[in-house]
Amino acid sequence: MYANLPALGAGVGLRRQHLQEIIADRPTVGWFEVIPENFLQRGGFLADALERVATAYPCVGHGVSLSIGSTDPLDREHVRGVKQFCDKIGSRWFSDHLCFTMVDHVNLNDLIPLPFTEEAIENVAARVRIVQDILERPFLLENVTYYAAPSRSQMSEAEFITRVLERSDCGLLLDVSNVLLNARNQEYDPEAFLDSIPLERVGQLHLAGFEEFGDVLLDTHARPVADDTWVLYRKVLERIGRTSVLIEWDSEIPSLARLLQEAEMAQQLMDEVCGSASVGND
Ligand SMILES: [Fe+2]
Numbered sequence: 018m019y020a021n022l023p024a025l026g027a028g029v030g031l032r033r034q035h036l037q038e039i040i041a042d043r044p045t046v047g048w049f050e051v052i053p054e055n056f057l058q059r060g061g062f063l064a065d066a067l068e069r070v071a072t073a074y075p076c077v078g079h080g081v082s083l084s085i086g087s088t089d090p091l092d093r094e095h096v097r098g099v100k101q102f103c104d105k106i107g108s109r110w111f112s113d114h115l116c117f118t119m120v121d122h123v124n125l126n127d128l129i130p131l132p133f134t135e136e137a138i139e140n141v142a143a144r145v146r147i148v149q150d151i152l153e154r155p156f157l158l159e160n161v162t163y164y165a166a167p168s169r170s171q172m173s174e175a176e177f178i179t180r181v182l183e184r185s186d187c188g189l190l191l192d193v194s195n196v197l198l199n200a201r202n203q204e205y206d207p208e209a210f211l212d213s214i215p216l217e218r219v220g221q222l223h224l225a226g227f228e229e230f231g232d233v234l235l236d237t238h239a240r241p242v243a244d245d246t247w248v249l250y251r252k253v254l255e256r257i258g259r260t261s262v263l264i265e266w267d268s269e270i271p272s273l274a275r276l277l278q279e280a281e282m283a284q285q286l287m288d289e290v291c292g293s294a295s296v297g298n299d
Pocket residue numbers: 159192223225265
């Protein structure tokens with residue numbers, strides 16, 4: 018596992034509407050992923066509930082607004098806030114997306130893919146080094162989806178991701194459903210993709226649902242994990258072994274019980290592929 022991070026098994030995203038149920042029922046789950054942007058600068062019930070959850074379960078931060086590939090100046094104040102947040106919840110690592118979200122100081126609220134260029138690699142790497150210095154914990158970048166090959170690209174997606182990770186010396190949050198979706202939409206072999214990126218840098222996985230619109234698969238995070246994603250997840254586990262995997266469900270969020278059911282499936286598959294040794298919570 019990258020940077021000796023613990024393999025927490027299967028977890029789910031921590032959602033406001035599930036907080037009371039989690040605190041009251043203490044369901045069995047490996048861990049929770051927490052989006053700092055949903056909790057930062059909030060007091061009262063939210064802050065109190067988060068503290069209780071973080072006392073009872075491993076919690077890991079996952080950001081959505083770092084905009085690591087932007088050419089706007091890096092928002093160091095935001096990164097310092099994230100660091101404090103990670104300290105508070107005991108987050109062993111932190112992740113955000115290999116994309117940009119800010120243009121001319123405007124947050125587009127979307128994960129926009131970067132052109133696969135030398136310039137983008139250098140820009141991201143310089144910013145990751147600053148982020149890692151501030152966070153003082155391992156940092157993972159997540160592979161994102163794209164629906165048209167980013168313009169001016171000089172290399173494949175696999176080569177771009179590999180070069181970014183190596184130049185930045187950071188880890189990979191491998192979104193397995195994003196691999197499948199990009200492979201379908203861009204017509205490449207997802208297993209060949211897996212074999213051409215540095216899997217030893219994987220510190221965490223995501224599994225999410227997508228939807229089919231004509232010939233295109235859309236990354237909606239509003240559905241259960243698709244059968245083909247489970248198949249590819251198994252292939253990832255065969256290559257990397259026991260890890261931390263998160264069921265991502267960001268819109269049309271179902272009941273906690275339904276989410277936990279998906280996590281249970283992810284855990285069972287991990288136990289089946291990697292042996293049923295107890296989950297290493299470090
Ligand atoms: Fe993801």
